[in-house]
Amino acid sequence: MSHKSFVWICLLPLAAVTAAFFVLPMARLLVTGAEGPRGLAEYLAILAEPRYRATLLNTVLLAAANTIATLIVATIAGLFLQRHRFPGRAVLVAILTFPLAFPGVVIGFMIILLAGRQGLIGDVSSRLVGDKIVFAYSIYGLFLGYLYFSIPRVILTIMAAAQKLDPSLEEAARSLGAGSWAVLRDVVLPALAPALVASGAIAFATAMGAFGTAFTLATNIDVLPMLIYTEFTLAGNLATSAALSVGLGVMTWLILALARSFTGNSVAAAG
Amino acid sequence: MNMMTRHGAALKVENCGKTFADGTCALARATLDIAQSETLVLLGPSGCGKTTLLRIVAGLETPDSGGRVLFDGKDLTRQPIEKRNVGMVFQSYALFPNMSVADNIGYGLKLRGLPKTERAARVAELVALTNLGGLEDRRIDQLSGGQRQRVALARAVAIRPSVLLLDEPLTALDAALRERLRGELNDLLRKLGITAIYVTHDQAEAMELGDRIVVMRKGAIAQVGTPREIYFTPANRFVAEFVGAANIIEAPIESGELVLPGGRVPVSGRDAMSRAVAMVRPETIMLADAATAGLAGTVDSVRFAGDRQRIIVRDAASVPLAVDAPNTVNVSAGERVGLSIPPAAIRLLPEED
Numbered sequence: 001m002s003h004k005s006f007v008w009i010c011l012l013p014l015a016a017v018t019a020a021f022f023v024l025p026m027a028r029l030l031v032t033g034a035e036g037p038r039g040l041a042e043y044l045a046i047l048a049e050p051r052y053r054a055t056l057l058n059t060v061l062l063a064a065a066n067t068i069a070t071l072i073v074a075t076i077a078g079l080f081l082q083r084h085r086f087p088g089r090a091v092l093v094a095i096l097t098f099p100l101a102f103p104g105v106v107i108g109f110m111i112i113l114l115a116g117r118q119g120l121i122g123d124v125s126s127r128l129v130g131d132k133i134v135f136a137y138s139i140y141g142l143f144l145g146y147l148y149f150s151i152p153r154v155i156l157t158i159m160a161a162a163q164k165l166d167p168s169l170e171e172a173a174r175s176l177g178a179g180s181w182a183v184l185r186d187v188v189l190p191a192l193a194p195a196l197v198a199s200g201a202i203a204f205a206t207a208m209g210a211f212g213t214a215f216t217l218a219t220n221i222d223v224l225p226m227l228i229y230t231e232f233t234l235a236g237n238l239a240t241s242a243a244l245s246v247g248l249g250v251m252t253w254l255i256l257a258l259a260r261s262f263t264g265n266s267v268a269a270a271g
Numbered sequence: 272m273n274m275m276t277r278h279g280a281a282l283k284v285e286n287c288g289k290t291f292a293d294g295t296c297a298l299a300r301a302t303l304d305i306a307q308s309e310t311l312v313l314l315g316p317s318g319c320g321k322t323t324l325l326r327i328v329a330g331l332e333t334p335d336s337g338g339r340v341l342f343d344g345k346d347l348t349r350q351p352i353e354k355r356n357v358g359m360v361f362q363s364y365a366l367f368p369n370m371s372v373a374d375n376i377g378y379g380l381k382l383r384g385l386p387k388t389e390r391a392a393r394v395a396e397l398v399a400l401t402n403l404g405g406l407e408d409r410r411i412d413q414l415s416g417g418q419r420q421r422v423a424l425a426r427a428v429a430i431r432p433s434v435l436l437l438d439e440p441l442t443a444l445d446a447a448l449r450e451r452l453r454g455e456l457n458d459l460l461r462k463l464g465i466t467a468i469y470v471t472h473d474q475a476e477a478m479e480l481g482d483r484i485v486v487m488r489k490g491a492i493a494q495v496g497t498p499r500e501i502y503f504t505p506a507n508r509f510v511a512e513f514v515g516a517a518n519i520i521e522a523p524i525e526s527g528e529l530v531l532p533g534g535r536v537p538v539s540g541r542d543a544m545s546r547a548v549a550m551v552r553p554e555t556i557m558l559a560d561a562a563t564a565g566l567a568g569t570v571d572s573v574r575f576a577g578d579r580q581r582i583i584v585r586d587a588a589s590v591p592l593a594v595d596a597p598n599t600v601n602v603s604a605g606e607r608v609g610l611s612i613p614p615a616a617i618r619l620l621p622e623e624d
Contacts, residue, residue, distance in 0.1 A: 166363055166365060168361040168362075168363050168365040169365045169367065171329075171331055171352070171359065171361070171365065172359060172361060172365035172366075172367075172423075172426075173367070173378070174351070174352045174353045175329065175352050175353070175355075175357055175358065175359040175427070175436075176353075176378055176379030176382060176426070176427075176430060177353050177356070177379055177382040177383060177430065178353060178378075178382055179353055182382060186367065186369075186370075186378070187367060190367075190368075190369035191368070191369070
């Protein structure tokens with residue numbers, strides 16, 4: 001047996017698994033999406049139907065806002081944690097990355113404990129101003145949940161990237177007269193750009209598709225995964241939910257691909 | 272070009288020491304004067320405190336309380352590096368990978384708010400000076416090691432700094448390139464006539480580049496002097512052995528002569544001593560006729576180095592003696608040879624350690 005055919009035979013199990021659990025269901029999903037009363041036009045509904053379009057927009061805005069907020073918080077925290085050594089630092093890093101271990105349902109539950117009807121924020125606010133602030137069951141609760149979800153991943157990526165940053169680069173910039181902001185703008189952020197794009201893309205994709213948290217908080221939050229769920233289970237609308245699933249997948253994949261190509265370029269530029 | 276009109280500042284490092292938070296003393300309190308347009312080399316093995324001293328001058332480290340750093344008489348001890356107007360060249364070059372060669376060189380000028388046309392003119396001037404013509408738009412990862420080193424230098428000089436600080440700028444290069452760039456760097460420093468502090472562990476670099484050399488050891492200054500002073504009249508055994516090759520001979524002195532196993536060698540001065548630690552450079556010892564010379568030994572090995580040969584002679588002194596002989600001399604291992612050492616070539620060192 002030649003070396004080449006041996007390799008091909010070794011790849012067979014992978015091909016079988018890929019076909020059975022990835023290619024076939026995907027194909028089925030694509031076909032199902034076009035089998036509704038509207039046929040192929042079902043795929044356009046995600047853009048044409050005002051309710052779907054609003055939900056899509058909502059989801060993208062939520063994911064984008066979540067990504068930006070995560071990047072800001074996590075970059076500051078990641079840089080700080082990478083550069084300072086203090087007692088309790090290891091514990092703090094462990095706590096910050098703890099949410100990685102939680103499924104979305106637990107995160108949702110924690111948001112309810114924080115900002116739900118019996119939540120901590122409501123408790124404190126009703127005692128202080130006599131008004132019970134509750135936002136766990138809205139898009140704001142979901143935003144907070146996703147933030148909680150994304151920050152650990154991004155912090156870890158930023159810390160790893162910041163560790164590789166040559167400290168003499170910053171010292172060189174300072175010797176030339178750069179203050180803290182100029183160093184951040186001209187040296188640190190450009191060097192972190194690939195890590196920011198990569199981890200930001202992951203945060204975005206997570207927020208686009210996360211279902212557990214949304215489902216735990218409320219069933220009527222207007223995000224795409226919830227819409228797919230209600231179309232499927234409540235309305236029994238198989239074709240629409242399949243088409244929406246494909247739409248969500250394509251959308252997220254497009255943004256990830258875009259981010260990846262951008263990262264590729266900037267990595268090359270950074271040498 | 273008005274490059275020659277500014278020569279940087281005169282520096283004074285006063286009583287500067289550095290003790291780190293964990294109590295380790297990186298630098299014992301030191302005082303140094305650096306004249307305007309002088310090149311001062313800080314030389315020593317790694318961990319000797321030379322980089323710490325450079326970083327104190329740069330403003331990247333603060334000295335222990337009581338220490339002061341003065342630029343032209345002005346106390347800048349509390350000023351951070353970005354306020355000191357120093358040009359720095361790092362071992363890793365620390366060029367900005369997200370900027371072109373020209374943008375790297377012009378970065379300090381941009382921060383100073385220099386108008387675009389003036390900036391371009393100044394960058395062009397430096398590109399010409401450092402032989403970087405045609406590479407202005409290159410990215411940093413498209414440059415060779417030597418080119419990077421020149422960009423780093425041009426960037427540091429572009430801001431017309433008060434002092435140029437170089438932290439082992441040639442260490443990252445291979446030997447042949449290092450030697451060539453050492454010459455180029457020397458020419459450039461003379462041409463610029465700027466006050467410079469140069470950190471290195473390479474004594475050949477220190478000799479060639481330094482107007483004065485500060486030899487450092489274990490966080491303290493071992494000797495300050497011109498390259499010739501350091502080489503010919505080392506203050507102690509450490510300096511003698513660190514700078515160049517040296518034979519260190521411990522022997523009793525009787526009536527003005529070193530008493531060695533292989534004979535006697537007259538020394539000048541200090542008759543009163545009964546024991547001495549003497550330094551003799553290999554190139555000052557000459558081969559002579561074994562029968563008539565005052566000192567004789569047996570050739571242990573001959574190492575041919577092309578331009579000369581290093582002969583190791585045993586039994587002449589308590590330690591094997593290294594002798595540099597011309598490459599035409601024909602001796603081989605086991606042969607008896609006589610040695611002659613001029614009294615002026617013997618440097619008596621204080622006994623210590």
